[in-house]
Amino acid sequence: MKSMIIQGGNRLSGEITIGGAKNSTVALIPAAILADTPVQFDTVPDILDVHNLMIILESMNVHSNFTHGVLDIDPTQIIESKLPSKAIKSLRASYYFMGALLGRFHRAVLTFPGGDNIGPRPIDQHIKAFKAMGAKVVEDHGTVNITAENGLHGARIFMDMVSVGATINSILAAVRAEGTTIIENAAREPEIIDVATFLNNMGAKIRGVGTDVIRVEGVDSLRSMNTHTIIPDRIEAGTYLSLAAAVGDGITLHNIIPEHLESFTSKLIEMGVQLEIGEDSIFVPHSGPLQAINIKTLPFPGFATDLQQPITPLLACARGVSVIVDTIYPQRIKHIPELQKMGLEVSTQKDVILVEHTRQLHGAKVQAGEIRAGASLMIAGLMAEGQTVISHADNILRGYDRIVWKLNRLKANVHIEDESGVEVTE
Structure with missing residues (x-):
């Protein structure tokens, strides 16, 4: 250290x-694997969390390049693979790969995320949302296995507590699900709006971000056309x-x-x-x-x-x-x-x-x-x-x-x- x-x-x-906002960036990078085209982010903060997320991307054959605040990510050759547990445990925001992988492959396997120890921060609201959309979740010796063999479907999700992470993860899983997902008691942070803006610019149909009710209509494909500047x-x-x-x-x-x-x-x-x-x-x-x-x-x-x-x-x-x-x-x-x-x-x-x-x-x-x-x-x-x-x-x-x-x-x-x-x- x-x-x-x-x-x-x-x-x-x-x-x-x-x-650029750290709390946007650490969600936007996992969100990038939902795209069917390369994506580019601007004003990316030069922080350790970004470099650890790039390590996780590389493990899935997702190549990235970070120079002078610009981050290029190419998910077009993505493969399913075991994610590096050391990088996963280095930052809590790695849990966004749960929603992103579930949306992309209808399954995700991750070790429990790490990050700052600032008191209890359970992921039960994330799991609740995934289950509502048709996923099965099995926790086994520090590993979370999430599968949706028949694909994800729209659902009505009520967050028992306001959670930025669970709100974003629900959006990531729902954006390519079949049907409409309604997230109630959603968090309203600007970083959530930033992530939704990125996804909408690729063709997603997300409405209501910035309020406590968010509606996500699933789409078949997401394609990036422009550089996304992080707030x-x-x-x-x-x-x-x-x-x-x-x-x-x-x-x-x-x-x-x-x-x-x-x-x-x-x-x-x-x-x-x-x-x-x-x-x-x-x-x-x-x-x-x-x-x-x-x-x-x-x-x-x-x-x-x-x-x-x-x-x-x-x-x-x-x-x-x-x-x-x-x-x-x-x-x-x-x-x-x-x-x-x-x-x-x-x-x-x-x-x-x-x-x-x-x-x-x-x-x-x-x-x-x-x-x-x-x-x-x-x-x-x-x-x-x-x-x-x-x-x-x-x-x-x-x-x-x-x-x-x-x-x-x-x-x-x-x-x-x-x-x-x-x-x-x-």
């Missing part, structure tokens, strides 16, 4: 461009907004969809951050005195669970006690003991996070337990005096496009080292 080395205590300034990553944007408010002397973020960030930017404004929001950019000036706030994470358009960790170090700059309640993943608190090592006055009481005003942070050796926890430690390291060493930095690299290059472009002092202490590029 790599380590991120940060020399903190410097004020940052400049401008960067936000990359900007609202979580990356929120992470840099937190960083800019905490240690910035004027930072501009480009490639932003402000509407996707309203629940987050409204909280920054409530704190006293003076944001200048444009059509597709946000400027964050040097922040003055900030006030404590209360945050409750909710499904979109509410405050994203993926942003409760990156905002935590910023809350330490505010006068008073800020409160975070994560209703999506209450156990997402692995960053708390690591932040405490750096002197941040933060604690938990029955899954409620309390952040007190902290005058000064100091560098320390900490561990990135997962992507967003790592982002939280990264921001704290930039705020702290001295050197911070974040081990398991691969978790940060999994989710943030060219993170070291972007930070240093803002005049930070950051680099990555391998296990032997040798500096490496991302």
Whole structure:
């Protein structure tokens, strides 16, 4: 595992461009195998999850090429094969191959997906949807076998809980099924709209994305005619907004969809951050005195669970006690003991996070337990005096496009080292 080395205590300034959305990309790549033609994606984030998904594609004889943010995928010679368990277990989003393979071949065999350990994230809603469409599911010693010998058929599916993953997987399975599938209590995240837009541009018939009822009329073929440009990553944007408010002397973020960030930017404004929001950019000036706030994470358009960790170090700059309640993943608190090592006055009481005003942070050796926890430690390291060493930095690299290059472009002092202490590029 790599380590991120940060020399903190410097004020940052400049401008960067936000990359394509990770949470779209990791669904779009599996979705590509549903196409009967080669496909191309633009503004693809250069993250470890993309490279692991490319390994999975190659195991199915699906060749891909990733250069300068453009990803070409050719599924025309796809074959059924055993998928590499190491790559599958490296990221949770590998479960999208369940829906995609089921839609393409009417069967799928995968080991249970891995990814961040942030509390219970069962796939029962995915399985429920597949069964409703006529599939049989057998779980055996960590492997999921899904078959639909007579093909998939349209169905009415009610999600017992709002789930982005289950909503997307249901769409992937239904898009080439026979008949119409209705998904009720569907998630409404922008990344779902992005995936549906890609599929519709290839000839799919998906309606209602962005609402809680989605209708999918199955089609026989999907053919790509144009490059699909991935939407900007609202979580990356929120992470840099937190960083800019905490240690910035004027930072501009480009490639932003402000509407996707309203629940987050409204909280920054409530704190006293003076944001200048444009059509597709946000400027964050040097922040003055900030006030404590209360945050409750909710499904979109509410405050994203993926942003409760990156905002935590910023809350330490505010006068008073800020409160975070994560209703999506209450156990997402692995960053708390690591932040405490750096002197941040933060604690938990029955899954409620309390952040007190902290005058000064100091560098320390900490561990990135997962992507967003790592982002939280990264921001704290930039705020702290001295050197911070974040081990398991691969978790940060999994989710943030060219993170070291972007930070240093803002005049930070950051680099990555391998296990032997040798500096490496991302």
